[in-house]
Amino acid sequence: MVRAVSTSDTFETATFSGENLICRRGGRLVFTGLGFSVASGGAVVLRGPNGSGKTTLLRLMAGLARPIAGRLNWSGAALADPEAHGRHLRFIGHLDAIKPAFTVRENLAFWADFWGTRETALVVKAMEAFGLAALADFPARLLSAGQRHRLALARLIASPAPLWLLDEPANTLDDRSLNALTQTIADHRARGGMVVLASHGADLVTGGTTLALDKFTPTNVMPWDET
Amino acid sequence: MHKYANPTQFMRIANAIYPWVAGLCLLLFAAAIPVALMFSPPDYQQGETVRIMYIHVSSAWLMMMIYGIIAANSAMFLIWRHPMASIAARASAPMGAVFCALALITGMLWGQPMWGTFWVWDARLTSTLILFFLYIGYIALADAFEDSERGDKAAAVLALVGSVNVPIIHFSVEWWNTLHQPSILKAGKEGVGSSVHGSILLPLFLMMGAFTMFYFALLVLRLRSELLAAKIRNARLSQIAGHSAAQPAE
């Protein structure tokens, strides 16, 4: 299906969009009537204050959370099978999914293997891109918070997928890693990849669209008053 | 906003039938209590202790019916995501547990004169005890999460797992019991089985009907208070949302 075998390959042209999404967390409506669209080579930056639903929207885009109304489309067709949607995307959240007992290389190789990536050279390339090559055979338990985060981001290169969903990817990164991430994202988009990221601070993308989530926050609506 | 319309609709129907259910419950109890506890004849083998059976069988009937209702509601909740189904299931569980406990206690009280001891590992008593544990597990799981929706879903899955397991457990215990308990129970069992007679059936059905109506009346009351609590919760939450997220946009 949609899977690049090598880094030089480009992804199939696709669009990922959502319409009229309504989402509830912990009994409260987080956003209503939200829509978005991102095409190959495009990027969307999610902005908004705490509690406006950036993480919720990213998890919803990944299929980890479900909206109470609205729909998600892949290239115009509604996502019929949420389980299959997983192969379109890589999601990097606040938790890094790293096993401390494994080395840096083993951690990356497992995920590449898990997602069926054939090309093992990508693991090495991923470590180089995020400055982890020298740490390859160290157990992950010795890594600092920033290094762990870079290891999580390295999964993006080790096992390619067209859509990247990144939750505050700039957190805990130093200047050099920030540049590496900006470059990685630019390369990905140049190959026809898509990026959606939540961000407070620095711009990691150029020419992307910005989605301000506070526009969709329901304001003091008593839901039962409308009926 | 259909999710909120449904409960409103539901409450309108429930409020309309509540006086009837409650009235029928009172009427049935008014008939069942004197008939079962005073006017029906004592059993020729069991004597006056047979009167415990009216409470015992009615409680046992309710504990099984309520488990069935919980399982059916859980399936509806998981398939159609109907929020009322989950509220009804969770509201029913403590009542099921109480009737289960009542069935156990009355079973023990009845067993004392019959078997000469309060507890024997009789198949039915043992199955009831396990069902009681299942109820406790269900209630504990539904209540164990900060996010109550997560509790709803986990408890619903557990109820369905339980409904597959209850027959398996019952069959296993039955078989285990015949293996280990050769003769002690024969007299007791035959006593129950052979004495089903018209003079017993009438008060029994009256009592079961009264218990059933009692459950439905309580269920409506519990649903009503649950929905009111949910309204208050929502009001609080939208106040918080109004303060933190919406303000900077204004």
Next chain:
Amino acid sequence: MSVFTALLSRDLKLALRQSADSLTVIAFFAIATVLFPFGVGPEAEILSRIAAGVVWVAALLAALLSLDRVFTVDFEDGTLDQLLLNGQSMTFVVLAKVIAHWLTTGVPLIIMSPILAITLQLPAEGYGTLVLALLLGTPTVSLVGALGAALVLGARRGGVLLSLLVLPLYIPVLIFGTAAVEAALTGMPSAPMLSILGGFALIAITLCPFGTAAALRQAAE
């Protein structure tokens, strides 16, 4: 199948690296069994009468102790999110986790059981059936236990809650597991009980993975 094989080999490798975890479970199994002679006295007659039941109960409790960890670590470090995004089917993930659990705790428990049965004076005719019964019964224990473990993810007092949910469901396995050994000891055929244990395992493997997958999805939501 890359999902299944990759995850299974990862879990086995992790268990090997952190082998102290599996050893703790085995040690618990041994200590729990050894407590019984202190409770009921050292008479060989009583011990041999209860040996099969004690080994089964202790094995169930030991398995329960290890079940707590099956999904918790993955849930807490974010691995579960990534596992859910496997792009194929969550059933493969669940099967890989359950098989890994069975291989790392079920199998060691089975290997330990005859040794502990010796200390409880189990008569010679019972050993083969005890091992066979455990071999057929422990997969159900892992499958049902994984479902329970998935349900309590993120719950307060998850461990205690897990035992409350799962132990009642283990009763049928316990009944037929011990009955098989008793039949062997009294010279009766134990095959019927063993087939029923196998039947339970078949029911569990057809139903539990779906429930577990659903519960894991809910936990991440």
